[in-house]
Amino acid sequence: MIVPVTRPLARYVVSTRLEDLPAAVRHEGTRAFVNWLGCVLGGSGEEVVGRALSVYGNFAGPAQSTVIGHRLKVDAPTAALLNTMSNFAHGYNDTHLATVAHPMGAPGSALFAQAERQRVSGPEFMRAMILGVEVACRIANMVFAPPARAHVGLSAHGVTDGIAAAVATGCLLGLNEDQMVWALGLACVQASGLRSTFGTMGTKLIAGHAARCGMLAAFLAARGYTCSETPIEDAKGYAAVFANPPNLPAATDRLGEQFEILKVAYKPFPCGVVIHPAIDACLTLAGQPGFSADVIERVELRVHPMTLQLCNRPEPRDSIQALTSAQHWIAAALLHRAAGLKQGTGECVRHPAMTAMRARVTLIADEALEGSAAVAVVSLQDGRQLDAAVRQSQGSLERPMSDAELGDKFRNQATLVLPSDQAEALLEESWRLPELTDVGAMAARYFLPGK
Amino acid sequence: MIVPVTRPLARYVVSTRLEDLPAAVRHEGTRAFVNWLGCVLGGSGEEVVGRALSVYGNFAGPAQSTVIGHRLKVDAPTAALLNTMSNFAHGYNDTHLATVAHPMGAPGSALFAQAERQRVSGPEFMRAMILGVEVACRIANMVFAPPARAHVGLSAHGVTDGIAAAVATGCLLGLNEDQMVWALGLACVQASGLRSTFGTMGTKLIAGHAARCGMLAAFLAARGYTCSETPIEDAKGYAAVFANPPNLPAATDRLGEQFEILKVAYKPFPCGVVIHPAIDACLTLAGQPGFSADVIERVELRVHPMTLQLCNRPEPRDSIQALTSAQHWIAAALLHRAAGLKQGTGECVRHPAMTAMRARVTLIADEALEGSAAVAVVSLQDGRQLDAAVRQSQGSLERPMSDAELGDKFRNQATLVLPSDQAEALLEESWRLPELTDVGAMAARYFLPGK
Numbered sequence: 001m002i003v004p005v006t007r008p009l010a011r012y013v014v015s016t017r018l019e020d021l022p023a024a025v026r027h028e029g030t031r032a033f034v035n036w037l038g039c040v041l042g043g044s045g046e047e048v049v050g051r052a053l054s055v056y057g058n059f060a061g062p063a064q065s066t067v068i069g070h071r072l073k074v075d076a077p078t079a080a081l082l083n084t085m086s087n088f089a090h091g092y093n094d095t096h097l098a099t100v101a102h103p104m105g106a107p108g109s110a111l112f113a114q115a116e117r118q119r120v121s122g123p124e125f126m127r128a129m130i131l132g133v134e135v136a137c138r139i140a141n142m143v144f145a146p147p148a149r150a151h152v153g154l155s156a157h158g159v160t161d162g163i164a165a166a167v168a169t170g171c172l173l174g175l176n177e178d179q180m181v182w183a184l185g186l187a188c189v190q191a192s193g194l195r196s197t198f199g200t201m202g203t204k205l206i207a208g209h210a211a212r213c214g215m216l217a218a219f220l221a222a223r224g225y226t227c228s229e230t231p232i233e234d235a236k237g238y239a240a241v242f243a244n245p246p247n248l249p250a251a252t253d254r255l256g257e258q259f260e261i262l263k264v265a266y267k268p269f270p271c272g273v274v275i276h277p278a279i280d281a282c283l284t285l286a287g288q289p290g291f292s293a294d295v296i297e298r299v300e301l302r303v304h305p306m307t308l309q310l311c312n313r314p315e316p317r318d319s320i321q322a323l324t325s326a327q328h329w330i331a332a333a334l335l336h337r338a339a340g341l342k343q344g345t346g347e348c349v350r351h352p353a354m355t356a357m358r359a360r361v362t363l364i365a366d367e368a369l370e371g372s373a374a375v376a377v378v379s380l381q382d383g384r385q386l387d388a389a390v391r392q393s394q395g396s397l398e399r400p401m402s403d404a405e406l407g408d409k410f411r412n413q414a415t416l417v418l419p420s421d422q423a424e425a426l427l428e429e430s431w432r433l434p435e436l437t438d439v440g441a442m443a444a445r446y447f448l449p450g451k
Numbered sequence: 452m453i454v455p456v457t458r459p460l461a462r463y464v465v466s467t468r469l470e471d472l473p474a475a476v477r478h479e480g481t482r483a484f485v486n487w488l489g490c491v492l493g494g495s496g497e498e499v500v501g502r503a504l505s506v507y508g509n510f511a512g513p514a515q516s517t518v519i520g521h522r523l524k525v526d527a528p529t530a531a532l533l534n535t536m537s538n539f540a541h542g543y544n545d546t547h548l549a550t551v552a553h554p555m556g557a558p559g560s561a562l563f564a565q566a567e568r569q570r571v572s573g574p575e576f577m578r579a580m581i582l583g584v585e586v587a588c589r590i591a592n593m594v595f596a597p598p599a600r601a602h603v604g605l606s607a608h609g610v611t612d613g614i615a616a617a618v619a620t621g622c623l624l625g626l627n628e629d630q631m632v633w634a635l636g637l638a639c640v641q642a643s644g645l646r647s648t649f650g651t652m653g654t655k656l657i658a659g660h661a662a663r664c665g666m667l668a669a670f671l672a673a674r675g676y677t678c679s680e681t682p683i684e685d686a687k688g689y690a691a692v693f694a695n696p697p698n699l700p701a702a703t704d705r706l707g708e709q710f711e712i713l714k715v716a717y718k719p720f721p722c723g724v725v726i727h728p729a730i731d732a733c734l735t736l737a738g739q740p741g742f743s744a745d746v747i748e749r750v751e752l753r754v755h756p757m758t759l760q761l762c763n764r765p766e767p768r769d770s771i772q773a774l775t776s777a778q779h780w781i782a783a784a785l786l787h788r789a790a791g792l793k794q795g796t797g798e799c800v801r802h803p804a805m806t807a808m809r810a811r812v813t814l815i816a817d818e819a820l821e822g823s824a825a826v827a828v829v830s831l832q833d834g835r836q837l838d839a840a841v842r843q844s845q846g847s848l849e850r851p852m853s854d855a856e857l858g859d860k861f862r863n864q865a866t867l868v869l870p871s872d873q874a875e876a877l878l879e880e881s882w883r884l885p886e887l888t889d890v891g892a893m894a895a896r897y898f899l900p901g902k
Contacts, residue, residue, distance in 0.1 A: 153687030196688035202678030227653030236604030
């Protein structure tokens with residue numbers, strides 16, 4: 001007896017109106033947009049994006065959608081790919097904490113790209129974003145959240161982002177239920193991503209690629225390109241292939257009552273979310289009166305085992321490797337009393353003082369700790385010890401970033417590529433997403449030549 | 452201790468010249484080209500290709516490479532995608548028998564697309580094709596051939612075709628060893644495909660998508676887009692994620708001494724290769740003097756278990772479902788005494804006499820049978836039984852299709868879209884691949900407007 005997954009999800013998506021969603025969920029749609037756009041702007045200048053553009057640009061189609069931060073237009077799926085890469089470039093984006101997936105970059109970029117091709121209102125954008133995130137996170141739960149178990153090498157966001165993009169794009173295209181079933185299947189068929197690439201440019205391709213694939217899944221389905229009825233749940237399907245065991249009921253449990261977007265956190269620090277509690281603990285220590293990094297002899301961090309599994313990288317060599325180096329960010333928090341964009345640069349990564357500090361760090365996996373917790377113990381040269389324990393780190397579901405904090409994060413990112421008055425105007429407009437009549441019109445006003 | 456895989460494969464590829472390969476292997480490169488091109492021509496008119504073109508065409512880039520059978524040019528990776536879909540459309544292509552992968556469609560299409568952008572000689576094409584197939588089949592062995600074991604739902608060609616396309620394209624681009632390592636990793640990151648889509652248009656997307664992804668992996672690597680050193684073999688890599696257990700040594704065992712292209716068979720029948728022994732047994736029966744399908748009461752086929760695992764589909768509804776319906780082809784062989792393109796059409800699939808005959812077929816999995824064997828027992832209305840046993844079916848490695856048979860297959864396919872004199876000239880030119888100085892020049896002569 002197979003638990004139905006694909007069709008119930010498709011039916012839910014096509015039958016759900018924005019007004020069916022609670023106000024808190026709708027507001028999260030706006031916050032998602034603000035965070036998505038800030039991260040795209042902030043990451044757009046990274047080398048990895050430029051290098052991808054230099055390749056994809058050779059094969060790109062008609063000038064349909066904007067490559068944000070690059071002042072040019074390419075075909076919509078390629079724009080979605082590149083903007084998603086920008087969104088991920090600093091590792092500053094968003095996290096579905098139960099699965100460590102990052103569900104907003106791909107649908108946000110797919111929606112914005114399509115919003116330059118058809119008039120999409122703010123509410124339409126929000127609905128599509130919320131539903132794309134909802135479906136993708138439920139599928140992530142089905143594969144990655146206990147009691148489901150997936151191989152640690154399988155990229156959680158890689159194999160779920162495309163589904164989010166497909167659903168979101170499908171909402172804008174007005175897919176019917178059958179078409180949405182096919183779109184889900186066609187996204188599953190293209191789902192990919194391995195963690196063995198983490199710490200290289202390869203990892204940044206994963207999400208961008210997924211965004212493009214997901215968009216195309218929706219367009220194919222809209223043209224009647226069929227897929228199977230049960231691509232997710234059947235014996236040769238997505239769930240069985242990617243998880244052992246999968247948790248099929250998680251995909252539809254309390255669908256329409258519980259909302260996954262409320263379980264997606266925005267990152268206060270530009271690195272892997274499993275590093276955040278350790279950063280928070282170290283910032284707490286570094287903020288104590290009289291603290292001096294100069295006299296640190298040894299740093300011990302007790303962390304959730306997932307931190308070591310994903311981010312145990314004692315000697316990062318560049319900014320990309322630093323994104324998944326717990327040691328780097330612990331050192332930065334202690335040495336610089338900060339964990340922002342500046343601490344993620346190659347310059348900071350390679351500084352001798354950082355190398356020395358990272359060498360003093362020991363990570364200890366502690367099964368008893370929650371994912372949002374960490375304990376830091378710093379031993380000083382004079383024999384004293386300082387310690388700090390964090391139960392709910394900044395940016396966790398219990399201590400989410402406020403709208404004001406999201407705004408500050410946006411400003412820090414946007415001003416890397418926009419004059420500050422434009423960044424401010426764009427932020428203000430982004431918060432007014434629920435009232436906008438044409439989201440794509442932002443592109444011409446802020447992101448194209450002449451602006 | 453990790454068994455090295457990625458770098459040894461990359462090193463082998465970049466250091467191997469065509470003249471290092473045995474004559475039989477080189478000739479197989481020509482046969483692969485003939486079979487690849489015939490299958491592309493033959494499948495190009497299928498609805499699934501046209502529907503994909505109607506979507507990908509909206510986003511396609513500069514007119515770089517020909518969509519064979521459609522008399523137009525699009526960007527190279529999109530052309531590779533569509534031509535690969537044509538190559539797969541009739542399920543008539545090629546099979547790596549140890550893994551049921553189909554390793555030639557993607558690299559063939561990637562190479563031809565690129566050969567329209569840079570001058571590629573026949574020998575260069577052959578070298579790239581042979582090495583792409585070599586690496587992809589070795590990786591297929593690593594994941595799918597016992598003692599390795601992968602989930603039955605994972606598409607063997609889906610997760611290996613892109614690797615073949617990446618290596619093949621990388622050969623034309625002259626990637627150095629490091630770049631080839633990255634190209635392999637970037638192909639692995641995009642590797643995807645689920646068998647839950649079999650029997651729908653979704654399944655045809657898998658190979659085409661892989662071709663495009665593989666090509667882009669090579670182009671990215673050529674531009675210095677990095678990936679990791681051990682994307683295949685490390686603990687979070689391709690092998691560990693896709694197989695449990697993988698067989699890492701199979702990837703490099705006797706590399707340069709044994710050649711996988713010699714283990715790739717060309718299909719004599721346009722359907723899943725695991726159905727072929729059953730077809731052969733039924734054609735043997737149907738060819739006996741006095742045989743009449745009208746008096747058949749019951750048909751029992753003893754087959755390798757894989758036949759049931761992949762192609763147990765008693766009631767196919769259309770030509771795509773028929774591709775993976777053993778019952779359909781058994782019925783066709785008995786009723787029509789043939790198993791060619793005509794028996795794969797929707798018209799044949801839906802004919803009431805075929806429906807009735809399929810209903811008489813029982814498949815029995817027999818662990819004792821080799822993959823190339825089958826036993827057919829037909830019970831007649833008068834109580835008599837006829838039987839036929841096939842040990843090595845047509846198209847198996849022991850009974851490979853001859854060059855002449857490949858030529859006949861090519862003619863049947865090519866004449867679906869070309870006048871017979873052109874088909875004949877193209878076939879003759881294709882056999883002269885080792886002497887050609889510019890493979891891509893074929894496109895203008897045979898496949899573009901005016902021709």
